[in-house]
Structures are given as C-alpha cells and as structure tokens.
Amino acid sequence: MTPPSTSTSTAREAPTADWVALADLHRNPFPIYRQMREEAPVHWVPSVNRYMVTSYEACHLIENDQETFSANETGSLMKRAMGHSMLRKDDRAHDVDRKSYGSVLRPKAIKETWNQIFEQNSRTYLDRFKAAGPGADLIREYAAPYAAENLRLIMGFHNASQEDMQRWSQTMINGTGNYADNPEVWAASEKSYNEVDDAIDEVLPYLRRNPDTSLLSGMTAMPIPLEAIRANMKMTIGGGLNEPRDVLGVAVWALLTHPQQLAAVLSDPALFPLVFEEAVRWVAPIGMYPRETTKATVLEGIQLPRGARLGVVIGAANRDPRVFADPESFNINREKKPHLAFGGGNHFCAGTWVARASVAGVALPGVFRELPALRLDPGRAAVDAGWVFRGMTDLPVTWAAPTSTSTSTNQTF
Template sequence: MTAAEAETTAPTAEWVRIEDLYENPYPIYRRLREESPVAWVPAVGRYLVTSFEACHRIEQDAETFSANEEGSLMKRSMGHSMLRKDDPDHQTDRAAYGPVLRPKAIKETWTAAFEKNAEKYLEEFRAKGPGADLHLGFAAPFAAENLREIMGFRNAAQEDLQRWSQTMIDGTGNYADDPEVWAKAAASSAEVDAAIDELVPVLKAEPDASLLSAVVNAGMPIEAIRANMKMTIGGGLNEPRDVLGTAVWALLSHSDQLAQVLAEPALWATAFEEAVRWVAPIGMYPRQTTREVEIGGATLPAGARLGVVLGAANRDPEQFENPEAFDINREKKPHLAFGGGAHFCAGTWVARTSVAQVALPKLFAGLPGLRLTDRPAREGGWVFRGMLELPVAWN
C-alpha cells in the first residue's frame, strides 16, 4: 500500500485471496458488501467496490473516478485503448466505432453473418455427438468468427482470435504478475500488430464495412488503432461467448424457466439479460480517484486505485431481490454488466443480437432435448468470468 492509500478510512481485507476469487468470488463479494462496500484488498493492490450504488456512482462521475489508471494492466497487455481514456480522448476514439456497431448496422449488415455462423458451428458441434463441450465446441468459435468478420481480420482465422483474446485478457487480469502470462500476452499483441499493419494499406485502398476499415479511414493514429483493436478482441469475444454459455447452463439447470422461454420466444432476450446480470462476463474494471472522495462509507485519497466489481454490484440485495438466484421472472431493474456512463459497452448490441436473437434459439431448436450430462459444468474467473466446461447431451 502506498502512503497515499494508507490515508483512508476503508478497512483492509487481508483474507481475500486471488485463487478464491477465481474459483468462486460470490461469497467473498457478499462478505465485502456486508462488512464494507469499499475495502482495500492487498492481494489485488486496490480497493474493491462491491455495492451497486457505489459502482453506479463511479460510472457516472468520470471527473472523480478516472479510467486512465496509472500502471494499468490493460495498457501493459493491450496498449492505451479508449477503455483507459477519459473524455474527450475516449470519445474521439469511440466515434469511429459508432457506424459499425449501432443497432441499424447490426440489423442490416451483421445479423445475417451471425445466422450463417450459428448454422455452421451448430452443424460442427452436432457432429461431435452428445457429451461434447458446448463452451469450446460452439460458444467460443461462434463468438470468435462473428468478431473476426465484424473487425475485418481477413488475414486471420477464428482460432487466432480465440488465442489472442484469451492471452491478452489473461494479461489484463494478471494481478498475480505471472511472467508466463505476460509473455503469452506480448506474443499475441505482436501478432495482432502484424495483422493490422498488413491490412491498413489494403483497407485504405478498398474500404469495407468492417470495424478495422472504419478506424483506419477515420484517420485514427496507428497506435490507437492497435490498442483499440486489441481491446475489442478481448471484450468482443469474451462477453458474447461467456454469456451464451452461462445462459445455456442456467436454463438447463432451471427446467421450469426453460419451458417458459421455449413457449414464449420473446423471453430469449429476458433470459440473456438475466444471465448477464447473474454472472457478469466482465466482472471487474479499474478506476483511479482524481481527488479525495467519500464513497461507500469510506474516505479515499487522490490517486487511489479502485476495482469496480460489476460481478458484485449485480448481486447486491439492495438492488435485486434474491440476487444469487437465476430468475427470468424477477422484477425488471437495470444491471451494470455492460458498464455505464461514457464507457457503456460499445458491443452491447452485438452480444444481444448474436446471443439472444440468434444463437440461443438455434441451439435449442437444433439440439432437441438439450440437457446437462453427469459430467459437471465448470465456471471460473473474477476479472472475467464464464464457463470453462459445459458438457451437454441431446436426443
């Protein structure tokens, strides 16, 4: 803890361990919320913020809680992307994303690609036979190929995007400072740079509908292009992949709710929103205070490093009744799984469309009698959380 961080009224949670957060963070989040919604956690070198109210306040006050954190793991892993910038620099980068990711473009350009990819990877998954892992066999390649096409990486395969994404987000969450994790992240970062550099002159000469074409032809500097593309590879693959797996797992574990959804297809969107609330794929992101501030009952100094724990906020009983349960019939209230304020996730509509509108209905229609197997499903992570294994069977 630095001298500045010592000048605080927040308690210290020495008992929190990274390995326990990875395995199952929710009991830890409950205890932190009950004892103090803002607490210094030495294991991760920052104050964890675990209440809905405090996390929401941070998202709405960028002047006090800056995204441009010093010593950022994301900057080290991926470069200085818009996610670690405040306005106006953040908005300058983000403006180029709008035309490609807004709902109209997704409907007119990308939904057909999502449907094509869902059919392709469902056919390949079906051929594996009952007992196959839905996470690795369908959710991961489906999300990766969608992202590859949207981003415009014609010189890479979906397997490359899977590798790049996992190794770079591992770097972003490398609070244990594992040198092997950094080495893999650096190798992927260099591969992405090379792929981008190869495509820049091509897209300048012949623009297309892709995200990479948009940022290149908007005049974004090359270092900003590289950083923002890496950030997009991370969250843009991770979020739809993981909420898809979580939604399938949750519905297969709650047969009554699955029956409701199958009888009323409009509820696929409701199931998606409940799944992303229940297990937020991006579970924590950093902020840094720009001044002394009181939040969550604690006084923090200027320069304090925070972890805004969306995975905890989305299970706060002050916001959600019986928050630990997956329940598509709960009272509709806003969640924070896609962040908020100026940094609200630019890929939200990609995830909602590709998962709720396309993948979930096609999976349950194409795999009749879809069910869990005797081999248990596994999930993991806390900075990023999702399924690790999801073995399923069908008729």
C-alpha cells in the same frame, strides 16, 4: 443518484480484507463479495493491491463521475496487455476514440448487415457441434468459435482465422487480469499483442484498396493515430469475444439447471432476451474493471486518498440485495431493474448491441431449436471460473434421450 461527498467528517477508513485470496476469487467470488458488501461498500484488498468496490450504488457513482474516478489508471494491467485503449481514457480523449468506431456496431448495421452473418455462422458451428456428438463441450465446439468468427468478420481481419481470434483474446485478457504477475501469462499476452499489431499493419492497406463494412475498414478513413487503432482493436478482440461467448455459456447452463424457466422459454422464444439480460446480471462476463481517484474523496462513507486504485466489481454490484430481490438466484421473471454488466456513462460498452443480437437473437434460440433434448452431460461436470472475467470454462452436454433421472448441475455460482 447523488455525487460522492468530499466531506471527511463522518467518513471512515476502508476495512482491510486480508483474508481474500486470488485463488478463491477465481474459483467462486460470490460468497466473498457477499461478505464484503455486508460489512462495507469498499474494502482495501492486499491480494489485488487495490480497493474493491462491491455495492451497486458506489459502482454506479464511480462510472458517472470521471472527474473524480479516472479510467486512465496508473500502472494499468490493461495498458500493458493491450495498449492505451479508450477504456483507459477519459473524455475528451475517450470520445475521439469512440467516434472512430462509427456506426459499425450500431443496431442499424446489425439489422442490415450482421444479423445474416450471425445466422450463417451459427448454422456452421451448430452443424460442427452436432457432428461432434453427444458429450461435446458447448463452449469449445460452439460458443467460442461462433463468437470468434462473428468478431473476425465485424473487425475485418481477413488475414486471420477464428482460432487466431480466440488465442489473441484469451491471452490478452489473461494479461489484463494478471494480478498474480505470472511471467508466463505476460509472455503469452505479449506474443499476441505483437501478432495483432502485425495483422493490423498487414490488413489496413488491403482495406484501403477494398473497403467493406468492417470496423477496421471504417477506421482507415478516420483521423486517428495508428497506435490508437492498434490499442482499441486489441481491446475489442478481448471484450468482443469473451462477452458473447461467456454470456451464451452461462445462459445455457442456467436454463439447463432451471427446468421450469427453460420450459417457459421453449414455449415462448420471445423470452430469450430476458434470459440474456438475467445471465449478464447474474454472472457479469467482465466482473471487475479499474478506476483511480483524482483527488481525496468519500465514497458511500468510505474515505479514499488521491491516487487510490479501485476495482469496480460489477460481479458484486449486480447481486446487491438493496437493488435486486433474491440476487443470488437466476430468475428471468424478476422485476426489471438496470444491471451494470455493460458499464455506464461514456464507457457504456460499444459492443452491447452485437452481444444481444448474436446471443439472444440468434445463438440461444438456435441451440435450443436444433437440440430440443439438450441437457447437461451427467458424467462430466460443468465448470465455471474467473472473477475479473467470468464464464463457463467447461460445458459438456448431451442431447440423446436420457437413460436415468440423474443430472449434474454443479451450481457453484
């Protein structure tokens, strides 16, 4: 990749996409992304008050040039919803916060500590899911509580429940994506913001007296200010819950609507990691994140002023036909190429290994092993939604023997 040119001699202004509505993005952004990307790699979008970057090349360049494209955005929704976490910092400040996470989320810790816990939690919530009976919602009854309980233990919130984790996560990421500036969304986000701070303040003294392998326990020995701990823990509650939950839901939905690929995976469970990677490419759980230009620059032929607010649209970049063949399709057999779902450069997602282990290594094999007749509920549609964050909001399934050949696929992705 080459760095973005600063020459303006051949650059053009970004076209304006004043036809893009927030409601349409929430419902199904992919046709919008396709239309934008075919016209230009960057558009000014009034409804979100920022330039939206939709090509793979441009998104990749941005992530690897923090001197030109800063994560420390002015007026950041994420700062308001979660505090000033490392996701909204550039190096060196980012590096200091990142190092405070230690080795808790690394592959060695996952192998030695967390995989056993993932297995136990999966068993607990799969048993509850099966007890709810055919027609239960896979997201509400399994994916969400499973991801929340894993995260609660990893983070060390001994004074909270998985239900608390779910509430905190959803209300704060709703704030992060509150481009409509809905006051009710802000009120719910602020309530969770304060609850998380209170929970951290309460549990840190306990963890100093009773150290364990959790993230918060490790931070008690780190030279990091309390405000940085609070902000980074809120950020982790958001991404650390919604990413595995939403990848799991999308992956199950994708397999149930692609029976030939499902048959291949069932005959060879070693393919589940490919299912995971294709699911995060196809529907990135974090679909967009912000950056801000530190100087006037040119990005793939588009002139950008200093201080331009950008939306790096990973959900669009991961479907760029210049990189991925037939990108709108879910295909675990496609040629392996690097997706951008977990970011890149110094902001590569710290929770990537946890998501891969808990979803591809434990949850997906467990769901299809325990429920071999799993299929979509023919009487109730699956629902997908979101664009800043995207995943399945409803995934009713059944595992009783089918009485007819009809199925409900609702293929809107």
